[in-house]
Amino acid sequence: MSLNISFKLNGEAVEVAVEASTLLIDLVREKLGLTGTKAGCREGECGACTVLVDGKAYSSCLMPAIKVQGREVTTIEGLRKPDGSLHPLQEAFMDAGAAQCGFCTPGMIMNAAALLSNNPNPDEHEIRKALSGVLCRCTGYRKIVEAVKAAAAANQS
Amino acid sequence: MSDKHDDKRKVQVLVKEKTDFLPFIKFKEAELTVAGQSLNRTDDPLKVTGKLRFGADYSQEGFLHGKILRSPHPHALIKAIDTTKAEALEGVAAVLTAKDVRGRNGFGAIIPDQPVICSDKVRFIGDGVALVAAETEKIAHEALALIEVDYEPLPAVFDPRDAMKEDAPKIHEGGNLLSYDKLRKGDVDKGFERADVILERTYEVPFLEHAYMEPDVAMAIPQRDGTMLVEGPMQAPFTVRRNVAPVVGLPINKVRCRQIHMGGGFGGKEDSPIDLGCRAAVLAQHTGMPVRMALEREEVTIQTAKRHPMIMEVRIGAMKDGTLVAFQGVIYDEQGAYASLGPKIPPAGGSHVHSMVMMAGPYVIPNVKVDAYLCYTNHPYGGAMRGFGAPQVHIAHEQIMDELAAELGISPVEIRRKNAFQLGSETATGQVLDQSVGLRETLEACAKAFEWDRRFSETGYIDKERSKRRGVGVGMGWYRTSIGTGGDACGANVYVHEDGSVLLYTGITEMGQGAFTVLPQICAEELGVRLEDVRLVQPDTDLVPESGPTVGSRSTTLMGNAIIQAARQVKQSLTEAAAEILGVAPEQVEFRDRKVFDRDNPFSSVEFSKVAGRCMATGRRLVGQGWWTPPAASLDPETGQGNPYFVYTYSTHMAQVAVDVETGEVEVEYYVAAFDVGKAINPRALEGQIEGGVAMGLGYALMEEVVIREGVIQNTNLQNYLIPTTLDVPDINPIILEMPNQFGPYGAKGIGEMPNIPATPAILNAICNACGGRVRSLPADPEKVFWAIREAGGAPNK
Numbered sequence: 001m002s003l004n005i006s007f008k009l010n011g012e013a014v015e016v017a018v019e020a021s022t023l024l025i026d027l028v029r030e031k032l033g034l035t036g037t038k039a040g041c042r043e044g045e046c047g048a049c050t051v052l053v054d055g056k057a058y059s060s061c062l063m064p065a066i067k068v069q070g071r072e073v074t075t076i077e078g079l080r081k082p083d084g085s086l087h088p089l090q091e092a093f094m095d096a097g098a099a100q101c102g103f104c105t106p107g108m109i110m111n112a113a114a115l116l117s118n119n120p121n122p123d124e125h126e127i128r129k130a131l132s133g134v135l136c137r138c139t140g141y142r143k144i145v146e147a148v149k150a151a152a153a154a155n156q157s
Numbered sequence: 158m159s160d161k162h163d164d165k166r167k168v169q170v171l172v173k174e175k176t177d178f179l180p181f182i183k184f185k186e187a188e189l190t191v192a193g194q195s196l197n198r199t200d201d202p203l204k205v206t207g208k209l210r211f212g213a214d215y216s217q218e219g220f221l222h223g224k225i226l227r228s229p230h231p232h233a234l235i236k237a238i239d240t241t242k243a244e245a246l247e248g249v250a251a252v253l254t255a256k257d258v259r260g261r262n263g264f265g266a267i268i269p270d271q272p273v274i275c276s277d278k279v280r281f282i283g284d285g286v287a288l289v290a291a292e293t294e295k296i297a298h299e300a301l302a303l304i305e306v307d308y309e310p311l312p313a314v315f316d317p318r319d320a321m322k323e324d325a326p327k328i329h330e331g332g333n334l335l336s337y338d339k340l341r342k343g344d345v346d347k348g349f350e351r352a353d354v355i356l357e358r359t360y361e362v363p364f365l366e367h368a369y370m371e372p373d374v375a376m377a378i379p380q381r382d383g384t385m386l387v388e389g390p391m392q393a394p395f396t397v398r399r400n401v402a403p404v405v406g407l408p409i410n411k412v413r414c415r416q417i418h419m420g421g422g423f424g425g426k427e428d429s430p431i432d433l434g435c436r437a438a439v440l441a442q443h444t445g446m447p448v449r450m451a452l453e454r455e456e457v458t459i460q461t462a463k464r465h466p467m468i469m470e471v472r473i474g475a476m477k478d479g480t481l482v483a484f485q486g487v488i489y490d491e492q493g494a495y496a497s498l499g500p501k502i503p504p505a506g507g508s509h510v511h512s513m514v515m516m517a518g519p520y521v522i523p524n525v526k527v528d529a530y531l532c533y534t535n536h537p538y539g540g541a542m543r544g545f546g547a548p549q550v551h552i553a554h555e556q557i558m559d560e561l562a563a564e565l566g567i568s569p570v571e572i573r574r575k576n577a578f579q580l581g582s583e584t585a586t587g588q589v590l591d592q593s594v595g596l597r598e599t600l601e602a603c604a605k606a607f608e609w610d611r612r613f614s615e616t617g618y619i620d621k622e623r624s625k626r627r628g629v630g631v632g633m634g635w636y637r638t639s640i641g642t643g644g645d646a647c648g649a650n651v652y653v654h655e656d657g658s659v660l661l662y663t664g665i666t667e668m669g670q671g672a673f674t675v676l677p678q679i680c681a682e683e684l685g686v687r688l689e690d691v692r693l694v695q696p697d698t699d700l701v702p703e704s705g706p707t708v709g710s711r712s713t714t715l716m717g718n719a720i721i722q723a724a725r726q727v728k729q730s731l732t733e734a735a736a737e738i739l740g741v742a743p744e745q746v747e748f749r750d751r752k753v754f755d756r757d758n759p760f761s762s763v764e765f766s767k768v769a770g771r772c773m774a775t776g777r778r779l780v781g782q783g784w785w786t787p788p789a790a791s792l793d794p795e796t797g798q799g800n801p802y803f804v805y806t807y808s809t810h811m812a813q814v815a816v817d818v819e820t821g822e823v824e825v826e827y828y829v830a831a832f833d834v835g836k837a838i839n840p841r842a843l844e845g846q847i848e849g850g851v852a853m854g855l856g857y858a859l860m861e862e863v864v865i866r867e868g869v870i871q872n873t874n875l876q877n878y879l880i881p882t883t884l885d886v887p888d889i890n891p892i893i894l895e896m897p898n899q900f901g902p903y904g905a906k907g908i909g910e911m912p913n914i915p916a917t918p919a920i921l922n923a924i925c926n927a928c929g930g931r932v933r934s935l936p937a938d939p940e941k942v943f944w945a946i947r948e949a950g951g952a953p954n955k
Binding site: 142 | 195197198200201202203204205207208209210211213214217368369370371372418419420421423453454668669670671842844845847849850851852853875880882883884886888
């Protein structure tokens with residue numbers, strides 16, 4: 001059964017027909033063409049598909065698309081400063097060397113963005129806890145944690 | 158940490174005359190300005206914005222979706238297959254069985270022993286018995302369910318020792334023993350006679366999953382001119398091409414493999430793109446349509462290569478003072494259903510031979526004997542995984558070194574200090590290490606930064622309840638740069654354009670290790686331009702010279718040299734043109750920071766772009782091709798003696814753990830790892846390799862295991878195949894030492910695999926130091942640690 005839903009995606013109003021069974025990840029990636037959100041396991045374990053729904057981090061592979069009706073969805077493509085330039089997290093990930101293969105990077109950055117919006121000055125343990133749902137096989141996480149610290153510091157200044 | 162980069166030392170390099178040796182490149186002596194710098198990765202801007210497209214992100218419009226029907230049995234005969242119902246399903250374009258494969262029905266990285274589609278029998282649960290192409294993935298899945306296969310299950314074998322028995326079920330025509338290799342140095346019996354202490358231990362390691370974050374995908378697109386284009390993430394595009402061509406019955410020049418940015422490989426994407434590429438190409442050939450074959454996570458686990466499991470029997474003999482006198486090892490190396498990268502490519506290629514060569518560790522031992530058996534079983538197959546047979550044997554030699562030290566009453570660091578390789582040492586294969594041997598230096602640097610002496614003396618209970626004990630452990634290691642075969646060459650093309658911009662063509666693929674930054678850094682350094690002036694072209698077998706696979710920690714060193722040669726060829730023209738413009742002799746010309754200078758007069762210079770423009774205007778060559786082959790490898794098949802790999806990277810790791818002696822839970826609290834890398838071309842990217850490698854080694858030690866029952870994998874997704882998270886991995890402190898490699902670009906050696914290798918035994922040794930329990934069969938999960946403590950008679954009192 002097809003349903004029409006309307007929501008805000010990266011700041012813009014979207015109206016789209018979805019099936020009741022359509023997952024948010026497939027809506028975003030396939031129907032709306034935003035492939036920055038990655039599918040690593042499709043069972044909510046790897047976190048590569050994390051998007052923000054009303055500012056909170058969710059695994060889009062576990063969320064039915066109809067759930068975002070009337071809500072605000074942000075993907076990695078929509079993450080930026082109000083002036084359109086890169087978000088401090090994106091800058092910090094580059095400067096810290098926090099991306100290796102880059103497959104988990106969007107999920108890491110979206111989780112970190114949710115963390116920093118609630119807790120602008122997290123300590124190391126809070127960062128590690130917030131990112132523990134995103135798996136990275138390349139980095140050993142050290143430079144990712146460093147990048148989040150640096151972005152938090154940049155936000156403060 | 159503070160002493161991260163200032164702990165650099167140089168050793169005097171002893172150079173033995175070599176006759177079997179190709180032109181040795183004289184490297185720049187002047188200060189490097191691009192190489193050696195921690196520059197940001199070239200692909201970062203795309204990665205942090207989500208704009209970088211991986212294989213699964215490419216448009217699927219116009220593609221058929223390919224799916225594989227896999228066997229439910231680990232070993233069975235195929236009596237009949239009925240595809241009529243599946244073919245009748247609307248939206249199905251093709252249902253193929255073995256008879257539909259027009260060319261060679263087999264693929265494999267070394268031996269083509271794995272059928273593209275099985276005809277008469279299946280050998281593991283990942284075997285494909287039919288292929289489907291349909292308009293959507295959903296229809297393809299439905300079609301798979303409609304294919305009826307009549308199997309006759311056969312007795313299966315799941316242990317390499319059972320596989321060697323005479324009455325074992327035969328998996329392949331040629332028998333189950335795929336390879337038997339031996340190493341003989343000195344007289345091991347006499348060695349043991351001399352020994353004051355002899356220890357014998359057995360260590361076991363399970364199958365491991367690469368768990369690269371990006372599931373595999375391949376696309377086969379038939380071209381108008383009759384060529385077959387295969388796209389996807391590939392560590393070895395040339396090996397994929399070498400397999401796809403005979404499978405679709407085309408010459409090599411009519412198959413084109415084009416690389417897509419890779420979301421992690423770790424050796425796993427050396428094999429799997431061959432599998433998917435061949436199968437997608439067969440479907441594309443049959444339908445005349447582009448076919449996309451994407452694996453789901455569960456399929457990746459079931460179908461693709463793993464790290465080889467091994468049973469390792471070790472006997473070691475030493476004098477009272479800790480001097481090693483004899484080492485004997487037997488390796489039962491489980492290959493699984495297909496040969497993949499296990500068997501030998503003479504003289505020293507293949508993971509099995511590599512395990513044998515490395516087994517006695519980075520120690521001087523006059524008498525060594527190793528017997529290594531590689532056997533087919535009905536399990537998934539072992540392939541390359543970050544260390545290629547070396548992580549397993551390090552787990553054996555590094556643990557028995559600690560067990561020996563305990564027996565002798567000397568410290569784990571002292572026994573390594575006594576026996577570790579140094580300049581001029583002879584390895585178990587009789588190779589004299591004549592240059593770039595920084596192993597002892599890594600031990601001292603690591604011990605100093607870790608404060609080994611203090612931490613070693615402060616072990617014991619750390620809480621009032623006496624439930625947690627702290628311990629420290631050390632692991633040492635070595636790893637080759639290169640693959641030990643004749644076909645270990647790298648080619649590179651460098652094109653300079655009239656505006657000074659540069660195109661760099663290589664066959665080395667980016668998988669997160671940083672090749673797309675490090676290789677252009679080397680090119681920019683040689684030409685005296687900036688990193689952003691060099692655009693590296695994605696490997697495409699139609700465009701780039703054959704470069705071999707992106708494996709063996711070989712890319713920076715071997716390809717770096719090829720790039721330098723290519724750049725220098727172009728520089729001949731540039732030098733001539735610049736000399737004309739500056740009015741000086743060609744040898745006076747120097748390239749730096751987008752300018753060409755008169756060496757003696759820094760005020761006299763011309764823009765690099767102007768020089769390039771003049772070359773163009775005067776018809777000078779602006780294309781260079783480099784080709785570099787490492788010194789020849791050798792290994793006697795009877796004695797295992799020779800020079801299998803031309804240079805090695807060395808490393809020492811130290812870990813501090815806390816063990817809950819009531820639950821067996823382990824937390825890694827602190828970690829230092831020191832490496833002799835020759836030369837760090839991009840120190841920050843290199844640290845990334847170290848930190849990620851250690852994390853992977855931690856997973857091997859504490860949690861990772863592909864659980865298989867009667868040939869069926871029980872943990873096919875990341876929910877129950879656990880890999881380390883942010884909460885499992887401590888802050889890892891890397892130390893980089895540079896003992897220049899005479900044969901590497903600016904002295905560089907390989908680093909990709911080394912960091913993962915000593916991490917596992919360092920942690921296992923720390924666990925034993927903490928609680929007295931020695932886990933000899935991995936992983937050291939809470940249950941195994943708990944029982945190891947019991948076996949040791951309970952946790953120590955003090």
